[in-house]
Amino acid sequence: MSAQATQSLQMRLYQQAAASIVGVPVYAWFARGRTYSIFVAIVLLLAGSGAVATEVHLIGWVGAELVPWIIGLWIVGCLSATVHLVYLVRARLRSRLFRTLISVPGQTIIAAGFLAGPWQLLLWPIRAVVGALDWSGALAMIQWLDGVPFGVAIVSIATSARVRAEWVRVRLATDGPESTERVPVERYRRRPESLDRPGLRIVQISDPHLGPWQSVRSLQRIIASLLEHEPDLVLLTGDFLTMEGQGTPGALGAALAPLASIADRCFAIFGNHDHEAPQEVRSALEQNGITLLVDQEAVITTPIGPVQLVGADYVGRGREEHLEQLLARYPRIPDHHRLLLLHDPLGFHYLESGAVDLTLSGHTHGGQLGLVSFGLDWTVLKSSRWPDHGLFDKGSNRLYVHRGTGFYGFPLRIGVPGETSLIELIPHSH
Numbered sequence: 001m002s003a004q005a006t007q008s009l010q011m012r013l014y015q016q017a018a019a020s021i022v023g024v025p026v027y028a029w030f031a032r033g034r035t036y037s038i039f040v041a042i043v044l045l046l047a048g049s050g051a052v053a054t055e056v057h058l059i060g061w062v063g064a065e066l067v068p069w070i071i072g073l074w075i076v077g078c079l080s081a082t083v084h085l086v087y088l089v090r091a092r093l094r095s096r097l098f099r100t101l102i103s104v105p106g107q108t109i110i111a112a113g114f115l116a117g118p119w120q121l122l123l124w125p126i127r128a129v130v131g132a133l134d135w136s137g138a139l140a141m142i143q144w145l146d147g148v149p150f151g152v153a154i155v156s157i158a159t160s161a162r163v164r165a166e167w168v169r170v171r172l173a174t175d176g177p178e179s180t181e182r183v184p185v186e187r188y189r190r191r192p193e194s195l196d197r198p199g200l201r202i203v204q205i206s207d208p209h210l211g212p213w214q215s216v217r218s219l220q221r222i223i224a225s226l227l228e229h230e231p232d233l234v235l236l237t238g239d240f241l242t243m244e245g246q247g248t249p250g251a252l253g254a255a256l257a258p259l260a261s262i263a264d265r266c267f268a269i270f271g272n273h274d275h276e277a278p279q280e281v282r283s284a285l286e287q288n289g290i291t292l293l294v295d296q297e298a299v300i301t302t303p304i305g306p307v308q309l310v311g312a313d314y315v316g317r318g319r320e321e322h323l324e325q326l327l328a329r330y331p332r333i334p335d336h337h338r339l340l341l342l343h344d345p346l347g348f349h350y351l352e353s354g355a356v357d358l359t360l361s362g363h364t365h366g367g368q369l370g371l372v373s374f375g376l377d378w379t380v381l382k383s384s385r386w387p388d389h390g391l392f393d394k395g396s397n398r399l400y401v402h403r404g405t406g407f408y409g410f411p412l413r414i415g416v417p418g419e420t421s422l423i424e425l426i427p428h429s430h
Contacts, residue, residue: 028085032090080105082106091246092247168422180399181394205222235360267290270314293341294313310330345364349394366389368412369416402419
C-alpha cells in the first residue's frame with residue numbers, strides 16, 4: 001500500500017474516532033441525559049486516546065503489507081465500540097449475535113484503550129532514554145511492547161467469560177487476630193472426601209451482573225449446576241444487574257427461575273447496583289419466592305442446627321454505625337449459628353469479635369486483576385483495606401469474599417476468574 005493510501009486510511013480512522021468522541025455524547029445527552037453523556041465522553045476520550053497513541057507506534061514498525069490490516073482492525077474496533085455505546089443509550093439485553101459481533105469486540109477495544117493510555121506513558125521515558133543513547137537496534141527490540149495492552153485485553157476475555165467451579169470448606173473459628181487478616185482457605189476443584197459429619201452446604205451467588213457477558217441462559221445454567229450439589233442454603237449477595245439487565249424487565253426473574261423449586265432455602269440482599277433498579281430486583285426475587293433481607297433477619301432450621309441469618313443493606317457511607325445498629329437490633333440468639341450477608345466486605349473491619357460466625361460478601365470481583373489463575377492469592381487490592389477474595393479472620397469472626405459470578409462492563413478480569421462455589425461450613429465441633 002502506498003504512503004498516500006496509508007495516510008488516507010489513517011485519516012479515515014481519526015475522523016471516525018473524532019466523530020464518535022463528539023457525536024455519541026451529544027446523542028446521549030439528548031436521548032438519556034447529562035450523567036450518561038459525561039460517562040460516555042470520558043470513556044471514549046480515555047480509551048480513544050490510548051488506542052490511537054498505540055496505533056501510531058504500531059504502524060511505524062509493522063511491515064507495509066500489515067499496515068492496512070492494522071488500521072482496518074482499528075476502524076472495526078472503533079465502530080463496534082461506538083455502536084455498543086450508542087445502543088446503551090436505550091440499554092437492554094441484546095441477542096447473542098449482537099453480543100458476539102458488537103458488544104464483545106466493542107468492550108474489548110475500549111478495555112484495551114484504557115490500558116494502552118497509561119501503558120504508553122510508562123513506555124515514553126524508556127523510548128526517550130533509548131533514543132537519546134542511540135542504542136543500535138534497541139528501539140526495534142522493545143517495539144513489541146506497544147501491543148501488550150491489546151494482548152492482555154484479548155487474553156482477559158477467556159478469564160472474564162468463564163467461571164471456575166470450586167468446593168470450599170470454611171471452618172468456624174473460636175479465636176483469631178485483633179485485625180482483619182487473610183487465612184488459608186480449603187479449595188478443591190473436585191468434590192473432596194466426605195467428612196464424618198457433613199457441614200452446612202451453602203451456595204453463594206454474588207455479582208452475577210446480568211448483561212452482555214452474562215445472558216439469561218448462562219445464569220440459568222450456572223444456577224442449575226450449583227443446585228446439583230443439593231445445597232442447604234442459597235445465599236445471593238447482591239449486584240444482580242448491569243445497565244442492559246436493568247433495561248430488560250423480567251430478565252432477572254427468568255434467570256433466577258431455577259431457584260424457585262427450593263425458594264424456602266434462598267435468601268438475598270441488595271448490592272450497590274441493585275439500588276439503581278430496586279423494584280426490578282425485588283420483583284425478580286418475589287417472582288421466584290426468594291426472601292429479600294433489607295436490614296432484616298431470618299431464623300432457619302438447618303442440618304447443623306438453627307441459624308440466625310442477618311441481611312445487611314448496602315450503604316456507601318456510615319458502614320460502622322449501620323452494622324452496629326443492625327446487629328444491635330437483631331442480637332445473637334443463644335445456641336444459634338449467626339451468619340451475616342454483607343455485599344461490601346469493607347464493613348467486616350468494624351465487627352467486634354464474636355459478632356457473627358461467618359460473613360459472606362462479594363462486591364470486589366475478587367480483585368479483578370491478579371494472579372489467582374496461577375494459584376496465588378495476590379491481586380491489585382492486596383495492599384488496600386478491601387478484603388479481595390477468599391477467607392479472612394478477625395477475632396472469632398470469619399469472612400468469605402466470593403470472587404463473583406460475573407462482572408460489570410469491560411472484560412478486565414485479568415488473572416482473577418469468577419467462581420461458582422459450594423461452601424461447606426464446618427462448625428466448631430468438627
